[in-house]
Amino acid sequence: YTLSNTGLNELNFSAALGLTRKKYGIELFYSRFDTEIGILAAAHIGNTTDLYNAIRSGEPAIIRDFTYEILNPRQRVFHQLFKTEAFWKFSDEAELKVRYGLQINQRQEYDIRRGGRSERPSLDLQLLTHTLDASLEYSHHQFWKGKMGIQSMYQDNYNDVGLTGTRRLIPDYEKVGGGIFWIERLIKGKWEAELGLRYDYNHLRSYVFDRENTLSIPLRNFHNFASNVGFIYHPKENLTLRSNLGFSQRNPQVNELYSSGLHHAAAAIEEGDATLSAEKSIKWVGQATWVKKRWMLELSPYIHHFDNYIYLQPREIALTIRGAFPVFQYVQQQADFLGLDAMLRYELLPHLTLQSEISYLSATRGLIWINPSQTKHSIRYERPIWGKVKDFFAKIELVQVSRQNRAPDAIENIENIPEDFTDNFDFVAAPGAYHLLQFSVGSRIPLKNTSLTWGLEIENIFNTTYRNYMNRYRYFADEMGRNITLRFRYYFETNLD
Numbered sequence: 001y002t003l004s005n006t007g008l009n010e011l012n013f014s015a016a017l018g019l020t021r022k023k024y025g026i027e028l029f030y031s032r033f034d035t036e037i038g039i040l041a042a043a044h045i046g047n048t049t050d051l052y053n054a055i056r057s058g059e060p061a062i063i064r065d066f067t068y069e070i071l072n073p074r075q076r077v078f079h080q081l082f083k084t085e086a087f088w089k090f091s092d093e094a095e096l097k098v099r100y101g102l103q104i105n106q107r108q109e110y111d112i113r114r115g116g117r118s119e120r121p122s123l124d125l126q127l128l129t130h131t132l133d134a135s136l137e138y139s140h141h142q143f144w145k146g147k148m149g150i151q152s153m154y155q156d157n158y159n160d161v162g163l164t165g166t167r168r169l170i171p172d173y174e175k176v177g178g179g180i181f182w183i184e185r186l187i188k189g190k191w192e193a194e195l196g197l198r199y200d201y202n203h204l205r206s207y208v209f210d211r212e213n214t215l216s217i218p219l220r221n222f223h224n225f226a227s228n229v230g231f232i233y234h235p236k237e238n239l240t241l242r243s244n245l246g247f248s249q250r251n252p253q254v255n256e257l258y259s260s261g262l263h264h265a266a267a268a269i270e271e272g273d274a275t276l277s278a279e280k281s282i283k284w285v286g287q288a289t290w291v292k293k294r295w296m297l298e299l300s301p302y303i304h305h306f307d308n309y310i311y312l313q314p315r316e317i318a319l320t321i322r323g324a325f326p327v328f329q330y331v332q333q334q335a336d337f338l339g340l341d342a343m344l345r346y347e348l349l350p351h352l353t354l355q356s357e358i359s360y361l362s363a364t365r366g367l368i369w370i371n372p373s374q375t376k377h378s379i380r381y382e383r384p385i386w387g388k389v390k391d392f393f394a395k396i397e398l399v400q401v402s403r404q405n406r407a408p409d410a411i412e413n414i415e416n417i418p419e420d421f422t423d424n425f426d427f428v429a430a431p432g433a434y435h436l437l438q439f440s441v442g443s444r445i446p447l448k449n450t451s452l453t454w455g456l457e458i459e460n461i462f463n464t465t466y467r468n469y470m471n472r473y474r475y476f477a478d479e480m481g482r483n484i485t486l487r488f489r490y491y492f493e494t495n496l497d
Contacts, residue, residue: 003477004064005041005071010034026086033079038070042476043267044112044323051317051324052414055427060477072118073264076108093139103129109264111322122322123169123264124160129153143188152178157254168209169261169270173254177202192232200224202251208258208274222251222278242287252276256310256330262322266472269318271329279332280307294347301340309335311369314426316417326427326475335364353380365406366424372404372433372469391453392443399438404430404469427475434466442487450492459483 011034018027042060045051054061083101090096109123135149155175159168179200186193204220230244259272285302312328339361346354357376378397386392408424411417442455463481467474 001059001063002066003040003480004060004062005038005074007038007068007070009036009070023089024087026084029081029083029085031079031081033077033081035077036070037075037077037265039073039075039264039267040473040477041071041073043473044073044264045325046323048317048319048324051326055326055414055475072110072112073267074110075265076110076121078104078106080104095137096134097137098134099132101129101131103127103131105129111262111264117165121164122166122262124164125170126158126160128156128158130155143186145185145187147183148181150178150180167211167261169259169263170255171206171208171258173204173206173258175202175204175254190234194228194230196226196228198226200226204254206254206258218274220251220257224249224251224278238291240287240289242285242289244285245283247282248280250279250281252278252310252330259330262320262325267325267476268472269320269325269327270312271315271327273330273332276310276330276332277308279310281305281309296343296345298343299340300342302337304337304339306335306337308332309367311367313368313424317414317427333364335367337364337370338362351381351383353382354378355380363406366408367406368408368424368426369470370404370406372402372430374399374401376400386443388445390444390446394441395439397438397440399436401434401436401466401468403433407469430469431467431474434464436464436466437461450490452491453489455485455487457483457485457487459485 012032014029014031016027016029019025020027040060041064042054042062045054045061050061081101081103083099085097085099087095087097105125105127107123107125107127108121110118110120111122112118113120113122131151131153133149133151135147137145137147139145153175154177155173157170157173157175159170159172161168177200179198181196181198183194183196200222202220202222202224204222206218206220208216208218210216226246226248228244228246231242233241235241255270255272256276257272257274259270261269263270281304283302283304285300287298287300290297310330310332313331315327315329318325318327340358341360342358344356348354355376355378358373359371359375360373361371363370376397376399378395380393380395382391382393383389384391407430408426410427410429411425414427436459439458439461440455442453445452445454460480460482465478465481468479471479
């Protein structure tokens, strides 16, 4: 079936101008990103009965004929970025870098509204961000290198309620932040070691209106610390061992604290919690890389422990004047993650390589939105030079995604969820496992003073029907079927002399 109203219209532009000398340099950059994105029509439903049926059905509640037209519900995003970077080398041992950035981001979301108001946005967010960073890289000993720096930020978020006529999903706010960091690195013989420390301060002033339209101005101040220690050891020429242990803190974001209302892009009502505290985490990552003749093996185990882990928890189904939607609330709890990433590569023949990858993840049982484990197996043929063609490659890949068996159970009677029900649950059970076959091929064709690259990608060759556990639209529809992409890129050189 057609995933109705999931069209995309996008136009981007960027330009850069720079001057580089041996001891100094500067670069100016500007980009504009403009996109209009349709929101799956079946994700916006008028009443609770239809929503229950849609969640339990194997097909979307709304299926229309194919068209490129984008209708409501939809979203429009304008993003402008201006930045300037400069560096100055005091000597061969010291270099100063400074960067300033300005971002202007506007997001509008359009709903199906009555009274001829569908062309009036239901959400209009305008976010202005200034950043100013400076860092000094230095070498103060034969074996020692270091880096230290400061970072600063100012943000102002504004909702045009006069234009939308609706409640603010995210409140107006001002955020001022700054951080300092210091990194030291030792490289000697078979050993490399690194130590890093960081401190961040953030001040958040929000302008929150409750359901009675009463204004409150909560102030939150966050002091966050982070540290990191890592080692690299080369016991043999073909073996490298890495170990890294880090502690970090993350303060809750504005949407996690104060969200209140319908998020059209996610087709859900999201509620924040103003009492959330900072996340604290300790993470260890190890890695062993072994290379011998035609073989390469890489193992990367990791353990990640969280205090006050923040995530969106399903709560209920709500009926509003804008339709029926699932409700999610930001909550926090202790959480543990245990994972392993592994890769094995073998050169079967000259230019022909076999590769297998495994990503295994086990998290605290009952957490929602945790990636299921998956494997990838591929065969790749490549020729750096093949007649008049360069960088030729062809690759076929099998992706196997497991069912998330540690996900919360689906609640049987979502029509009558008790108000005091706080256990983790989901509106539907986690989708089953699936297999996808992918193919890609491409090369570079040299021309006079130019070159042309091309690439062909075919995803989901067999048009497999499946649902991705990490996609919230899995409540309403399957993922895309077969997708074919053909790309061309033309490079040119101009002699200005």
